[in-house]
Amino acid sequence: MTMKLYCFGESGNAYKAALAMELAGLEWEPVYVDFFNGETRTEAFREISIQGEAPVLVDGDMTLSQSGVIQQYITDKTGKFAGAPEDKYEVLRWVLWDNHKMSSQVGMTRFLMNFLPEDKRPAPVIQFMQGRLQAAWTTLNAHLEGREWMVGTGITNADLSCCSYLFYPEPFGFDRADWPHIDTWLTRISEQPGWKHPYDLMPGNPSDRA
Protein backbone atom coordinates (compact mmCIF):
# COMPACT_ATOMS: atom_id res chain seq x y z
CA MET A 1 0.00 0.00 0.00
CA THR A 2 1.30 3.41 -0.98
CA MET A 3 2.35 5.60 1.92
CA LYS A 4 0.12 8.60 2.49
CA LEU A 5 1.34 11.94 3.75
CA TYR A 6 -1.35 14.20 5.18
CA CYS A 7 0.06 17.59 4.29
CA PHE A 8 -0.44 21.00 2.72
CA GLY A 9 1.90 22.98 0.52
CA GLU A 10 2.38 25.90 2.90
CA SER A 11 3.76 23.69 5.68
CA GLY A 12 7.53 23.69 5.86
CA ASN A 13 7.30 20.86 8.38
CA ALA A 14 5.31 18.75 5.90
CA TYR A 15 7.87 19.64 3.24
CA LYS A 16 10.66 18.08 5.32
CA ALA A 17 8.82 14.75 5.22
CA ALA A 18 7.66 15.03 1.59
CA LEU A 19 11.12 16.00 0.34
CA ALA A 20 12.75 13.12 2.22
CA MET A 21 10.35 10.63 0.63
CA GLU A 22 10.72 12.15 -2.82
CA LEU A 23 14.53 12.27 -2.76
CA ALA A 24 14.63 8.71 -1.36
CA GLY A 25 12.59 7.60 -4.40
CA LEU A 26 9.75 6.18 -2.32
CA GLU A 27 6.21 5.68 -3.61
CA TRP A 28 3.97 8.03 -1.69
CA GLU A 29 0.94 10.19 -2.21
CA PRO A 30 -0.08 13.44 -0.60
CA VAL A 31 -3.47 13.79 1.07
CA TYR A 32 -4.45 17.44 1.22
CA VAL A 33 -5.17 18.82 4.69
CA ASP A 34 -7.24 22.00 4.53
CA PHE A 35 -5.41 23.57 7.45
CA PHE A 36 -6.52 27.14 6.74
CA ASN A 37 -10.17 26.12 6.96
CA GLY A 38 -9.63 24.32 10.25
CA GLU A 39 -9.43 20.70 9.07
CA THR A 40 -6.82 19.77 11.68
CA ARG A 41 -9.34 20.72 14.36
CA THR A 42 -12.10 18.43 13.05
CA GLU A 43 -13.14 15.17 14.68
CA ALA A 44 -12.33 13.28 11.46
CA PHE A 45 -8.76 14.56 11.46
CA ARG A 46 -8.38 13.84 15.18
CA GLU A 47 -8.91 10.18 14.26
CA ILE A 48 -5.64 10.39 12.34
CA SER A 49 -3.76 12.72 14.69
CA ILE A 50 -5.24 13.14 18.14
CA GLN A 51 -3.23 16.34 18.61
CA GLY A 52 -4.29 17.70 15.22
CA GLU A 53 -0.72 17.79 13.98
CA ALA A 54 0.32 17.95 10.33
CA PRO A 55 2.17 16.36 8.64
CA VAL A 56 1.06 12.80 9.43
CA LEU A 57 2.50 9.79 7.62
CA VAL A 58 0.36 6.66 7.32
CA ASP A 59 2.25 3.56 6.16
CA GLY A 60 0.08 0.47 6.65
CA ASP A 61 -0.45 0.13 10.41
CA MET A 62 2.06 2.86 11.20
CA THR A 63 0.85 6.41 11.83
CA LEU A 64 3.55 8.97 12.59
CA SER A 65 3.61 12.69 13.26
CA GLN A 66 6.33 15.29 13.89
CA SER A 67 8.42 15.80 10.77
CA GLY A 68 11.63 14.70 12.53
CA VAL A 69 10.00 11.37 13.41
CA ILE A 70 8.85 10.83 9.83
CA GLN A 71 12.37 11.67 8.63
CA GLN A 72 13.82 9.07 11.03
CA TYR A 73 11.29 6.49 9.83
CA ILE A 74 12.27 7.10 6.19
CA THR A 75 15.92 6.76 7.15
CA ASP A 76 15.22 3.48 8.96
CA LYS A 77 13.27 2.23 5.94
CA THR A 78 15.72 3.26 3.22
CA GLY A 79 19.10 3.74 4.89
CA LYS A 80 19.24 7.24 3.41
CA PHE A 81 19.97 10.64 4.99
CA ALA A 82 21.52 9.21 8.18
CA GLY A 83 25.07 10.31 7.34
CA ALA A 84 28.10 8.31 8.51
CA PRO A 85 27.64 6.31 11.74
CA GLU A 86 30.10 8.58 13.56
CA ASP A 87 28.00 11.61 12.57
CA LYS A 88 24.80 10.30 14.14
CA TYR A 89 24.76 12.81 17.02
CA GLU A 90 25.71 15.71 14.78
CA VAL A 91 22.82 14.97 12.40
CA LEU A 92 20.41 14.75 15.34
CA ARG A 93 21.86 17.95 16.79
CA TRP A 94 20.93 19.95 13.69
CA VAL A 95 17.49 18.38 13.41
CA LEU A 96 16.85 19.39 17.04
CA TRP A 97 18.44 22.81 16.54
CA ASP A 98 16.19 23.40 13.55
CA ASN A 99 13.05 22.36 15.46
CA HIS A 100 14.09 24.31 18.54
CA LYS A 101 15.69 27.47 17.19
CA MET A 102 14.67 27.90 13.57
CA SER A 103 11.62 26.15 12.09
CA SER A 104 9.36 26.72 15.10
CA GLN A 105 10.08 30.47 14.90
CA VAL A 106 10.06 30.72 11.09
CA GLY A 107 6.79 28.84 10.83
CA MET A 108 5.10 31.13 13.32
CA THR A 109 6.57 34.34 11.89
CA ARG A 110 5.69 33.44 8.31
CA PHE A 111 2.15 32.62 9.41
CA LEU A 112 1.78 35.96 11.21
CA MET A 113 3.24 37.93 8.29
CA ASN A 114 1.37 36.24 5.45
CA PHE A 115 -1.55 34.06 6.46
CA LEU A 116 -3.33 36.27 8.99
CA PRO A 117 -5.61 39.10 7.80
CA GLU A 118 -3.54 42.28 7.52
CA ASP A 119 -5.33 43.98 10.40
CA LYS A 120 -4.63 41.01 12.71
CA ARG A 121 -0.85 40.87 12.29
CA PRO A 122 0.87 41.63 15.61
CA ALA A 123 3.70 44.00 14.64
CA PRO A 124 5.62 43.87 17.97
CA VAL A 125 5.67 40.06 17.91
CA ILE A 126 6.80 39.99 14.28
CA GLN A 127 9.53 42.52 15.01
CA PHE A 128 10.74 40.57 18.05
CA MET A 129 10.81 37.30 16.10
CA GLN A 130 12.86 38.92 13.35
CA GLY A 131 15.67 39.42 15.85
CA ARG A 132 15.57 35.78 16.90
CA LEU A 133 15.55 34.62 13.29
CA GLN A 134 18.51 36.78 12.32
CA ALA A 135 20.46 34.97 15.06
CA ALA A 136 19.39 31.58 13.68
CA TRP A 137 20.36 32.48 10.12
CA THR A 138 23.69 33.85 11.33
CA THR A 139 24.40 30.48 12.98
CA LEU A 140 23.33 28.54 9.88
CA ASN A 141 25.27 30.72 7.43
CA ALA A 142 28.45 30.52 9.55
CA HIS A 143 28.15 26.74 9.83
CA LEU A 144 27.80 26.36 6.06
CA GLU A 145 30.89 28.42 5.25
CA GLY A 146 33.34 25.99 3.64
CA ARG A 147 30.89 23.09 3.86
CA GLU A 148 28.86 21.49 1.08
CA TRP A 149 26.42 19.85 3.49
CA MET A 150 25.37 20.46 7.10
CA VAL A 151 27.11 17.28 8.30
CA GLY A 152 29.71 15.12 6.57
CA THR A 153 30.00 14.65 2.83
CA GLY A 154 26.43 14.16 1.65
CA ILE A 155 22.83 15.19 2.18
CA THR A 156 21.36 14.13 5.53
CA ASN A 157 18.28 14.76 7.63
CA ALA A 158 20.12 17.82 8.97
CA ASP A 159 19.93 19.41 5.51
CA LEU A 160 16.33 18.29 4.91
CA SER A 161 15.22 19.76 8.24
CA CYS A 162 17.11 23.05 8.09
CA CYS A 163 16.38 23.91 4.44
CA SER A 164 12.65 23.44 4.41
CA TYR A 165 11.16 26.83 5.23
CA LEU A 166 13.90 28.66 3.36
CA PHE A 167 12.55 27.64 -0.05
CA TYR A 168 9.26 29.51 0.44
CA PRO A 169 8.68 32.74 -1.49
CA GLU A 170 6.48 34.60 1.02
CA PRO A 171 8.22 37.33 3.00
CA PHE A 172 9.28 36.34 6.53
CA GLY A 173 12.49 38.32 6.87
CA PHE A 174 14.79 35.96 4.98
CA ASP A 175 16.52 37.05 1.79
CA ARG A 176 18.94 34.55 0.27
CA ALA A 177 21.10 37.41 -1.02
CA ASP A 178 21.98 38.32 2.58
CA TRP A 179 23.31 34.84 3.40
CA PRO A 180 25.74 33.63 0.72
CA HIS A 181 26.60 30.26 2.27
CA ILE A 182 22.95 29.44 2.87
CA ASP A 183 22.18 30.54 -0.69
CA THR A 184 24.80 28.24 -2.26
CA TRP A 185 23.66 25.33 -0.12
CA LEU A 186 19.98 25.81 -1.02
CA THR A 187 20.96 25.81 -4.70
CA ARG A 188 22.93 22.59 -4.11
CA ILE A 189 19.88 20.95 -2.51
CA SER A 190 17.61 22.10 -5.33
CA GLU A 191 19.98 20.46 -7.85
CA GLN A 192 19.53 17.02 -6.28
CA PRO A 193 17.83 14.59 -8.68
CA GLY A 194 14.10 14.57 -7.96
CA TRP A 195 14.06 17.81 -5.98
CA LYS A 196 10.81 19.75 -6.14
CA HIS A 197 9.70 23.06 -4.75
CA PRO A 198 7.19 22.70 -1.87
CA TYR A 199 4.33 24.08 -3.98
CA ASP A 200 5.11 21.53 -6.71
CA LEU A 201 5.46 18.62 -4.30
CA MET A 202 2.36 19.07 -2.14
CA PRO A 203 -1.19 20.28 -2.83
CA GLY A 204 -2.26 23.71 -1.64
CA ASN A 205 -0.61 27.09 -1.94
CA PRO A 206 -1.51 30.71 -1.14
CA SER A 207 -2.85 31.42 -4.64
CA ASP A 208 -5.68 28.94 -3.96
CA ARG A 209 -7.01 31.40 -1.41
CA ALA A 210 -6.27 34.63 -3.29
Next chain:
Amino acid sequence: MTMKLYCFGESGNAYKAALAMELAGLEWEPVYVDFFNGETRTEAFREISIQGEAPVLVDGDMTLSQSGVIQQYITDKTGKFAGAPEDKYEVLRWVLWDNHKMSSQVGMTRFLMNFLPEDKRPAPVIQFMQGRLQAAWTTLNAHLEGREWMVGTGITNADLSCCSYLFYPEPFGFDRADWPHIDTWLTRISEQPGWKHPYDLMPGNPSDRA
Protein backbone atom coordinates in the same frame (compact mmCIF):
# COMPACT_ATOMS: atom_id res chain seq x y z
CA MET B 1 37.28 10.60 33.43
CA THR B 2 34.11 12.04 34.92
CA MET B 3 31.67 13.48 32.43
CA LYS B 4 31.33 17.26 32.59
CA LEU B 5 28.12 19.12 31.88
CA TYR B 6 28.54 22.81 31.10
CA CYS B 7 25.33 24.20 32.50
CA PHE B 8 23.56 26.71 34.71
CA GLY B 9 20.67 26.21 37.08
CA GLU B 10 18.21 28.46 35.25
CA SER B 11 18.45 26.45 32.02
CA GLY B 12 15.59 24.01 31.56
CA ASN B 13 17.44 22.56 28.59
CA ALA B 14 20.50 21.88 30.76
CA TYR B 15 18.19 20.34 33.37
CA LYS B 16 16.98 17.75 30.83
CA ALA B 17 20.56 16.52 30.44
CA ALA B 18 21.50 16.81 34.12
CA LEU B 19 18.37 15.00 35.30
CA ALA B 20 18.91 12.18 32.79
CA MET B 21 22.46 11.64 34.07
CA GLU B 22 21.42 11.86 37.71
CA LEU B 23 18.49 9.45 37.39
CA ALA B 24 20.67 7.07 35.36
CA GLY B 25 23.13 7.02 38.28
CA LEU B 26 26.05 8.25 36.18
CA GLU B 27 29.12 9.97 37.58
CA TRP B 28 29.11 13.53 36.30
CA GLU B 29 30.00 16.99 37.42
CA PRO B 30 28.51 20.34 36.53
CA VAL B 31 30.71 23.15 35.21
CA TYR B 32 29.01 26.48 35.80
CA VAL B 33 28.41 28.61 32.72
CA ASP B 34 27.88 32.26 33.61
CA PHE B 35 25.25 32.74 30.91
CA PHE B 36 23.80 35.94 32.36
CA ASN B 37 27.19 37.65 32.20
CA GLY B 38 27.72 36.59 28.60
CA GLU B 39 30.05 33.60 29.07
CA THR B 40 28.50 31.69 26.15
CA ARG B 41 29.57 34.54 23.88
CA THR B 42 33.26 34.46 24.92
CA GLU B 43 36.07 33.06 22.79
CA ALA B 44 36.92 30.56 25.55
CA PHE B 45 33.41 29.13 25.54
CA ARG B 46 33.35 29.04 21.73
CA GLU B 47 36.23 26.55 21.99
CA ILE B 48 33.76 24.20 23.68
CA SER B 49 30.66 25.10 21.66
CA ILE B 50 31.24 27.03 18.47
CA GLN B 51 27.61 28.13 18.47
CA GLY B 52 27.73 29.19 22.10
CA GLU B 53 25.10 26.66 23.10
CA ALA B 54 24.47 25.41 26.63
CA PRO B 55 24.25 22.71 27.86
CA VAL B 56 27.37 21.01 26.51
CA LEU B 57 28.40 17.52 27.61
CA VAL B 58 32.08 16.59 27.49
CA ASP B 59 32.81 12.87 27.90
CA GLY B 60 36.42 12.15 26.99
CA ASP B 61 36.78 12.95 23.28
CA MET B 62 33.05 13.43 22.83
CA THR B 63 31.57 16.92 22.97
CA LEU B 64 27.81 17.15 22.52
CA SER B 65 25.25 19.94 22.54
CA GLN B 66 21.46 20.16 22.23
CA SER B 67 19.78 18.58 25.22
CA GLY B 68 17.98 15.99 23.07
CA VAL B 69 21.32 14.80 21.71
CA ILE B 70 22.79 14.48 25.20
CA GLN B 71 19.68 12.56 26.28
CA GLN B 72 20.14 10.17 23.33
CA TYR B 73 23.82 9.72 24.21
CA ILE B 74 22.95 8.86 27.82
CA THR B 75 20.37 6.37 26.57
CA ASP B 76 22.93 4.79 24.22
CA LYS B 77 25.43 4.59 27.10
CA THR B 78 23.10 3.23 29.78
CA GLY B 79 20.13 1.66 27.98
CA LYS B 80 17.84 3.85 30.09
CA PHE B 81 14.93 6.12 29.11
CA ALA B 82 14.49 4.65 25.61
CA GLY B 83 11.19 2.95 26.40
CA ALA B 84 10.15 -0.28 24.68
CA PRO B 85 11.58 -0.83 21.16
CA GLU B 86 8.13 -0.46 19.61
CA ASP B 87 7.77 2.95 21.30
CA LYS B 88 10.92 4.41 19.73
CA TYR B 89 9.08 6.79 17.38
CA GLU B 90 6.61 7.84 20.06
CA VAL B 91 9.43 8.79 22.45
CA LEU B 92 11.17 10.76 19.71
CA ARG B 93 7.88 12.41 18.78
CA TRP B 94 7.48 13.88 22.25
CA VAL B 95 11.11 14.97 22.47
CA LEU B 96 10.66 16.81 19.17
CA TRP B 97 7.25 18.15 20.16
CA ASP B 98 8.76 19.51 23.36
CA ASN B 99 11.66 21.18 21.54
CA HIS B 100 9.37 22.47 18.80
CA LYS B 101 6.19 23.47 20.58
CA MET B 102 6.93 23.80 24.28
CA SER B 103 10.47 24.27 25.62
CA SER B 104 11.57 26.74 22.95
CA GLN B 105 8.58 28.94 23.77
CA VAL B 106 8.69 28.42 27.54
CA GLY B 107 12.40 29.18 27.70
CA MET B 108 11.99 32.42 25.83
CA THR B 109 8.86 33.52 27.71
CA ARG B 110 10.37 32.77 31.12
CA PHE B 111 13.47 34.73 30.14
CA LEU B 112 11.42 37.74 29.01
CA MET B 113 9.24 37.66 32.14
CA ASN B 114 11.96 37.13 34.74
CA PHE B 115 15.51 37.67 33.57
CA LEU B 116 15.21 40.92 31.62
CA PRO B 117 15.13 44.24 33.49
CA GLU B 118 11.51 45.16 34.20
CA ASP B 119 11.50 48.11 31.81
CA LYS B 120 12.77 45.92 28.95
CA ARG B 121 10.07 43.26 29.08
CA PRO B 122 8.04 43.29 25.83
CA ALA B 123 4.43 42.98 27.02
CA PRO B 124 2.86 42.24 23.59
CA VAL B 125 5.33 39.41 22.95
CA ILE B 126 4.78 37.93 26.40
CA GLN B 127 1.00 38.10 25.96
CA PHE B 128 1.19 36.46 22.53
CA MET B 129 3.43 33.67 23.83
CA GLN B 130 1.01 32.97 26.69
CA GLY B 131 -1.59 31.95 24.12
CA ARG B 132 0.82 29.57 22.41
CA LEU B 133 1.84 28.07 25.74
CA GLN B 134 -1.73 27.50 26.88
CA ALA B 135 -2.17 25.42 23.72
CA ALA B 136 0.97 23.39 24.53
CA TRP B 137 -0.12 22.74 28.12
CA THR B 138 -3.60 21.77 26.93
CA THR B 139 -2.03 19.16 24.65
CA LEU B 140 0.27 17.88 27.40
CA ASN B 141 -2.43 17.73 30.07
CA ALA B 142 -4.84 15.88 27.74
CA HIS B 143 -2.14 13.38 26.78
CA LEU B 144 -1.36 12.64 30.42
CA GLU B 145 -4.98 11.94 31.38
CA GLY B 146 -5.09 8.27 32.35
CA ARG B 147 -1.36 7.79 31.77
CA GLU B 148 1.41 7.44 34.32
CA TRP B 149 4.15 8.31 31.84
CA MET B 150 4.27 10.11 28.50
CA VAL B 151 4.98 6.87 26.60
CA GLY B 152 4.58 3.26 27.69
CA THR B 153 4.95 2.03 31.27
CA GLY B 154 8.01 3.81 32.59
CA ILE B 155 9.98 7.04 32.51
CA THR B 156 11.56 7.86 29.13
CA ASN B 157 13.29 10.74 27.40
CA ALA B 158 9.81 12.01 26.53
CA ASP B 159 9.15 12.65 30.25
CA LEU B 160 12.62 14.09 30.87
CA SER B 161 12.26 16.51 27.97
CA CYS B 162 8.68 17.64 28.59
CA CYS B 163 8.92 18.07 32.37
CA SER B 164 12.02 20.18 32.58
CA TYR B 165 10.85 23.78 32.51
CA LEU B 166 7.71 22.95 34.49
CA PHE B 167 9.65 22.47 37.75
CA TYR B 168 10.84 26.09 37.84
CA PRO B 169 9.27 28.47 40.37
CA GLU B 170 9.53 31.76 38.42
CA PRO B 171 6.27 32.96 36.82
CA PHE B 172 5.88 32.20 33.13
CA GLY B 173 2.15 31.59 32.95
CA PHE B 174 2.13 28.00 34.20
CA ASP B 175 0.34 27.06 37.40
CA ARG B 176 0.28 23.36 38.26
CA ALA B 177 -3.12 23.77 39.90
CA ASP B 178 -4.64 24.53 36.47
CA TRP B 179 -3.41 21.28 34.93
CA PRO B 180 -4.24 18.30 37.16
CA HIS B 181 -2.76 15.55 34.95
CA ILE B 182 0.47 17.47 34.46
CA ASP B 183 0.58 18.11 38.20
CA THR B 184 0.23 14.43 39.14
CA TRP B 185 2.86 13.45 36.57
CA LEU B 186 5.35 16.07 37.82
CA THR B 187 4.88 14.72 41.34
CA ARG B 188 5.48 11.18 40.04
CA ILE B 189 8.73 12.29 38.37
CA SER B 190 9.88 14.10 41.51
CA GLU B 191 9.36 10.87 43.49
CA GLN B 192 11.86 8.97 41.34
CA PRO B 193 14.91 7.87 43.38
CA GLY B 194 17.66 10.45 42.94
CA TRP B 195 15.40 13.21 41.60
CA LYS B 196 16.57 16.73 42.37
CA HIS B 197 15.12 20.13 41.68
CA PRO B 198 17.03 22.06 38.98
CA TYR B 199 18.42 24.55 41.50
CA ASP B 200 19.72 21.68 43.65
CA LEU B 201 21.20 19.76 40.71
CA MET B 202 23.06 22.55 38.92
CA PRO B 203 24.98 25.64 40.06
CA GLY B 204 23.45 29.08 39.63
CA ASN B 205 20.01 30.41 40.43
CA PRO B 206 18.24 33.77 40.38
CA SER B 207 19.02 34.53 44.03
CA ASP B 208 22.74 34.71 43.09
CA ARG B 209 21.91 37.85 41.13
CA ALA B 210 19.38 39.38 43.51
